[in-house]
Amino acid sequence: MPVDHKVSSLLPFLSSPKLLPDESEADFQSGLKSLLSELDNPSPLAVALISQLNESLWWIKRHTVDKELLLHEAMARLLSKAGSYSETYDNRKVSEALERYLDGSADKDEAEWIDEILAESKLTLSDLRVRAFKDAAKHIKMVDDLIHRQHQTMRHLQRSIDSIDYKSRLIKRMDLELAALESKQSVKGALTLDAKPS
């Protein structure tokens, strides 16, 4: 059975990958295909485990992005509280402006505005980042735990795949040995049959 068929036959049991709206399904599938290509004719169970492995990799990517987002969130929060701006602050507005400022896509007014808030709070951009990291440390640690968990999950899955692969190779080897024995036996039998008339 081709690998694609195995994947599609397993989908009803494994629930199709749920992606976030901004994620590309093509990327997800190409990752899965590249993992599957590393095994020679994988069994349905191996395919199932590899698809779980691919999902774990995907989660690691998501959580890595989350770490950056957490830092950004904390930076925006610090800025929104900074200086005299605290009288009329709006967290989302600062967050969006800061995002564009860091990308380098902020217009002149926005850039000046962020510079002004930074000056009022007597912070440089790197100071802000350091303080934000300190503030978000608790949540960043949580995300690190989540990433670590995915690594552990992948280790478990790899061990399981190895054991299936080893088992199938063992069965194949035993089949070959059996076939060799049988052929030897049949040759012997033929020889004894040949020997009898003489």
Place this chain on the structure above:
Amino acid sequence: MPNHHRNLTNRCNSLKSTGPRSASGKRASSQNSRKHGLNSAPDFESSLEYQALVDLIAEEGFPAFACADIAAGLLNYRRVMDAYYDTYTSPEPVNEFRRDMNVKASNPIFSELLSPSRSEPQDVREMATFFADMQRQERRKGGPVSRRSADTHKLIRYQRNGIARLSRAVRQG
């Protein structure tokens, strides 16, 4: 109040309770505190997927008991990961008004609101403190990313148990 008096009072008060009365109401309200459902014992054996999965694994030469274990382990792991995804995508929403409200700036508004009843400034201070506490609580939870990280972090142990069960079933099979 002595213990038996308190018990009697509690029983009398419980009779006034307006909880659900119909069977469907009781069933619905029994799920009120359900968060992800991972603590309930799953019943995979009666599902159609389970049998089909067992058959599929049996074709690979695993013994019958191992097939059952692997299929249950796989479905259980999927159940955990589906709950993980649901928790990740639906964190507790941020109450932006509560988070961003300016308590200091609103003090005069409180005073104005309370003045017809000739309230003391103490009331205004208490109200401002109350709102400041609410705001602090809201901010402590962080933004949407912090919330979803904290929520998914609670599911780590289910994930650990789920994958360990699956891996053990496959390796022992």
